[in-house]
Amino acid sequence: MDWAATAGGVVFTGDIAGDFMAFDARSGQMLWRHDTDQPIGGGVITYAVNGKQYVAVASGMRSKIGWQVDSTPAKVVVFALP
Secondary structure (H helix, E strand, O other): OOEEEOOOOEEEEEOOOOEEEEEEOOOOOEEEEEEOOOOOOOOEEEEEEOOEEEEEEEEOOOEOOOOOEOOOOOEEEEEEOO
16 A cells, blocks of 8 residues: 655555545544545655645556456546645
8 A cells, every 4th residue: 555645744545445545644543535436556646836735646456366456447636735
């Protein structure tokens, strides 16, 4: 599983159920969750454009071996951070 941390103390990750989540890095408390409707096997990044920070995740994967999941075509889901 992949994850990305921000300088503001937030950690983003996803799971094979399709949940994309944000956690407080210190307490471990879940801050936010979004269902992408497709398995997430990695590919979480954060980046900034003109001072605005974004987080992106690759949603959708096929794995007949190991996790044995399948999905519709993959997509990249991007969120702007407040």
